[in-house]
Amino acid sequence: MATAALLACDWGTTNLRAWTLDAAGGVVAEREFPFGVSRLGPGEAAVRFAQDVRPRLGAERLPAILCGMVGSNLGWTPAPYADCPVNLSDLASHLVQPPGAADVRIIPGVRTRGFNGQGDVMRGEETQAFGWLAAQPERAQGRHLICHPGTHTKWMVVEDGRLTSFVTAMTGELFAVLGTHSVLRSDVPPDDLAAFDLGVAAAGDGGGLAARLFTTRARMVGQGALPESTSSYLSGLLIGADVAATPGLLGMGEFDTLSLLGDAHLCGLYDRALKARGQSAEIFDGEAAAVAGLFALYQMGQRT
Amino acid sequence: MATAALLACDWGTTNLRAWTLDAAGGVVAEREFPFGVSRLGPGEAAVRFAQDVRPRLGAERLPAILCGMVGSNLGWTPAPYADCPVNLSDLASHLVQPPGAADVRIIPGVRTRGFNGQGDVMRGEETQAFGWLAAQPERAQGRHLICHPGTHTKWMVVEDGRLTSFVTAMTGELFAVLGTHSVLRSDVPPDDLAAFDLGVAAAGDGGGLAARLFTTRARMVGQGALPESTSSYLSGLLIGADVAATPGLLGMGEFDTLSLLGDAHLCGLYDRALKARGQSAEIFDGEAAAVAGLFALYQMGQRT
Numbered sequence: 001m002a003t004a005a006l007l008a009c010d011w012g013t014t015n016l017r018a019w020t021l022d023a024a025g026g027v028v029a030e031r032e033f034p035f036g037v038s039r040l041g042p043g044e045a046a047v048r049f050a051q052d053v054r055p056r057l058g059a060e061r062l063p064a065i066l067c068g069m070v071g072s073n074l075g076w077t078p079a080p081y082a083d084c085p086v087n088l089s090d091l092a093s094h095l096v097q098p099p100g101a102a103d104v105r106i107i108p109g110v111r112t113r114g115f116n117g118q119g120d121v122m123r124g125e126e127t128q129a130f131g132w133l134a135a136q137p138e139r140a141q142g143r144h145l146i147c148h149p150g151t152h153t154k155w156m157v158v159e160d161g162r163l164t165s166f167v168t169a170m171t172g173e174l175f176a177v178l179g180t181h182s183v184l185r186s187d188v189p190p191d192d193l194a195a196f197d198l199g200v201a202a203a204g205d206g207g208g209l210a211a212r213l214f215t216t217r218a219r220m221v222g223q224g225a226l227p228e229s230t231s232s233y234l235s236g237l238l239i240g241a242d243v244a245a246t247p248g249l250l251g252m253g254e255f256d257t258l259s260l261l262g263d264a265h266l267c268g269l270y271d272r273a274l275k276a277r278g279q280s281a282e283i284f285d286g287e288a289a290a291v292a293g294l295f296a297l298y299q300m301g302q303r304t
Numbered sequence: 305m306a307t308a309a310l311l312a313c314d315w316g317t318t319n320l321r322a323w324t325l326d327a328a329g330g331v332v333a334e335r336e337f338p339f340g341v342s343r344l345g346p347g348e349a350a351v352r353f354a355q356d357v358r359p360r361l362g363a364e365r366l367p368a369i370l371c372g373m374v375g376s377n378l379g380w381t382p383a384p385y386a387d388c389p390v391n392l393s394d395l396a397s398h399l400v401q402p403p404g405a406a407d408v409r410i411i412p413g414v415r416t417r418g419f420n421g422q423g424d425v426m427r428g429e430e431t432q433a434f435g436w437l438a439a440q441p442e443r444a445q446g447r448h449l450i451c452h453p454g455t456h457t458k459w460m461v462v463e464d465g466r467l468t469s470f471v472t473a474m475t476g477e478l479f480a481v482l483g484t485h486s487v488l489r490s491d492v493p494p495d496d497l498a499a500f501d502l503g504v505a506a507a508g509d510g511g512g513l514a515a516r517l518f519t520t521r522a523r524m525v526g527q528g529a530l531p532e533s534t535s536s537y538l539s540g541l542l543i544g545a546d547v548a549a550t551p552g553l554l555g556m557g558e559f560d561t562l563s564l565l566g567d568a569h570l571c572g573l574y575d576r577a578l579k580a581r582g583q584s585a586e587i588f589d590g591e592a593a594a595v596a597g598l599f600a601l602y603q604m605g606q607r608t
Contacts, residue, residue: 081526111526116506118519119526152487152518168522169514170486177485182477183456202420208549209513210473210542214456215422218472222385222415222423238514245512 004028007059008294011045011070012124013038017287020057025295031056037074045076046098065298067107067290068124071096081111081121085162088130092300107297112165115249120168125154128286129163131293132261142256145247148286149239149266151176155246157255167249171242172266179231184216186230193272195229199236200273206245212237239273262286308332311363312598315349315374316428317342321591324361329599335360341378349380350402369602371411371594372428375400385415385425389466392434396604411601416469419553424472429458432590433467435597436565446560449551452590453543453570455480459550461559471553475546476570483535488520490534497576499533503540504577510549516541543577566590 004020011017014036020028033056035048054060071079079096095105109123125148132146133139140161148154151172157165178184190196202215216234219225225233258274258281260267267283274281308324315321318340324332337360339352358364375383383400399409413427429452436450437443444465452458455476461469482488494500506519520538523529529537562578562585564571571587578585 114519114522114526115515116508116519118506118523120518120522121526153514155515167512167515168518169512170517171514173486174482174514174517177481178478181481181485182474202422204420205511206513207509207511208471208473208553209510210457210475210478210546211419211459211471211550211553213474213478214424214472215418215420218418218424219422222425242514246515249512249515 002026002028004057004059004062006295006298007054007057007062007064008291008298009053009064009066009070010068010124010127010290010294011066011075012036012068016053017290018053018057019291020059020062021291021295025292027291029057037069037072040074045070046101049076049104063103063298065095065105065107065294065301067127067294067297071106071108071123076106079106079108081109084110084112084166085159085164086110086126087162088133088296088300091126091130092297092303095297095301105298105301107294110163110166115167115251120166122154122166122168124290125156126163127293127297128261128289129156129158129293130296131289131291132259132284133158133161134292134296135289139257143254144257144259145250145255146259146261147243147270147281148262149260149270150262153242153246155250157250165250167246169242169246171238175235175238178213179234184213184230184234186227186234188228188231190231190235192229192232195232196236196269196272197276199233199238200240200276202233203237203240203244206241209241212241235269236273239269240276243270243273243277243279257282259284261289306330306332308361308363308366310599310602311358311361311366311368312595312602313357313368313370313374314372314428314431314594314598315370315379316340316372320357321594322357322361323595324363324366325595325599329596331595333361341373341376344378349374350405353380353408367407367409367602369399369409369411369598369605371431371598371601375410375412375427380410383410383412386412388414388416388470389463389468390414390430391466392437392600392604395430395434396601396607399601399605409602409605411598414467414470419471419555424470426458426470426472428594429460430467431597431601432565432593433460433462433597434600435593435595436563436588437462437465438596438600439593443561447558448561448563449554449559450563450565451547451574451585452566453564453574454566457546457550459554461554469554471550473546473550475542479539479542482517483538488517488534488538490531490538492532492535494535494539496533496536499536500540500573500576501580503537503542504544504580506537507541507544507548510545513545516545539573540577543573544580547574547577547581547583561586563588565593
């Protein structure tokens with residue numbers, strides 16, 4: 001077995017995922033922990049890291065690099081946002097060392113002015129974007145659009161190796177709160193692909209979403225659609241509206257490539273919605289990208 | 305005091321509002337009751353009506369006309385939707401008598417094919433639209449757009465005296481569920497008009513709503529906006545997106561008039577958002593329109 005040389009963590013809102021990596025960035029071991037920053041009390045991050053994460057991975061003495069919400073006010077220590085445009089070296093120069101933890105570095109989140117000047121922020125997805133780039137050096141040139149679907153879907157623009165802008169769509173959170181707390185709520189999981197496709201079609205150009213959403217109910221009450229199809233239709237409608245409307249907010253013209261990066265199931269749904277609109281995307285595994293990004297940022301941080 | 309000749313009720317999901325009217329349609333007395341149809345068990349509507357509503361208004365022997373969700377599956381007795389286009393006489397010919405209540409009539413809701421063929425439905429707002437029309441006979445000609453803001457905002461088209469189409473936007477419900485259950489939640493009431501105006505501006509053309517919504521949070525996290533302004537900004541964003549995008553879904557050209565019909569405060573917010581876009585609307589009281597519509601439909605029902 002390869003020797004672990006680095007402890008790399010994606011420490012998010014609900015979970016912490018940790019890997020030990022060898023000197024070439026290969027995964028030696030991995031663990032998941034249920035203590036995302038939303039579940040931690042003040043000062044608890046440092047304790048959990050030292051007493052749970054390090055021992056469980058046999059990584060008591062390894063240097064460590066962390067990304068995600070651990071760098072927010074709720075996390076270990078605040079890592080102020082780096083501003084777009086930002087490349088790998090820029091981001092590595094902003095790594096933050098938590099007080100009293102000389103061998104730990106936190107990757108800052110990234111901030112952009114936003115499509116309408118109200119700003120936009122992320123923590124964690126930037127690391128996956130740089131991992132995506134590190135794994136494909138040929139994409140250091142050109143204009144690339146990356147969609148990272150989730151609770152807060154991030155659409156990121158990578159131009160000539162720099163993350164130049166991004167926009168967040170609350171697609172997953174809209175699905176969760178509407179499917180749980182609104183007149184569109186349903187207990188049936190969204191596994192009806194025909195209803196999903198109807199939802200994608202109903203999304204149209206994505207405009208008038210508040211009205212398009214109501215068709216989820218109206219088609220059932222007025223047109224006899226089955227209640228069991230509600231969550232699938234809603235999922236298709238929200239994802240369809242996202243792929244139809246969000247990239248346009250970035251104000252960019254054409255892209256050389258369109259990639260979906262993240263959870264395989266969610267990427268598959270986004271891909272299905274894109275295909276219905278005549279677009280195609282490549283799908284990349286988000287976890288592999290996180291590992292590659294953490295490793296690349298650690299290496300770059302050693303050099304600067 | 306005028307003699308009561310009719311008991312008129314707007315019986316909705318959460319409340320029942322009842323008026324006794326004189327022979328000319330003037331209000332003699334009014335009461336509000338907390339038993340909307342969502343709070344009633346099976347068979348309870350008939351009992352509540354006979355034992356609470358009638359006695360409290362001294363209306364034991366009056367003919368009665370009811371509109372709203374009382375005609376749904378959850379209400380007293382189902383009153384099947386009338387299909388657009390529909391005029392006052394069409395709607396009156398579809399009044400439904402609940403079993404065993406010879407002097408009671410329920411006004412059916414209205415159904416339309418919808419902007420995308422998925423259909424749309426309403427129960428109650430159609431009565432206010434015909435009340436709006438009854439109070440302004442000069443509007444029996446021309447094309448008029450009426451916006452009835454609320455949990456489910458209804459945009460209705462009245463052409464030459466007929467309700468020809470409408471569309472529902474879940475604007476109020478989105479505000480409620482996002483303001484309570486999402487990362488945009490806030491305990492501060494939406495009373496900051498400057499933040500409301502910023503939200504209206506951030507709505508743009510209403511497209512990409514899932515992304516525009518996230519600016520509610522991003523402006524706070526990344527740009528230093530005050531958390532106290534969150535609900536006002538969110539309100540402006542949702543109402544701004546509604547007025548910017550929903551009328552276009554109706555696929556209609558120009559209208560002779562644009563009216564806001566309903567709750568005075570909500571109509572005022574919609575009017576503010578419309579003005580910010582260079583549009584003006586007349587504001588009408590929804591309760592007066594409900595009374596006028598109930599009376600007009602009762603009278604027309606007597607004739608048919």
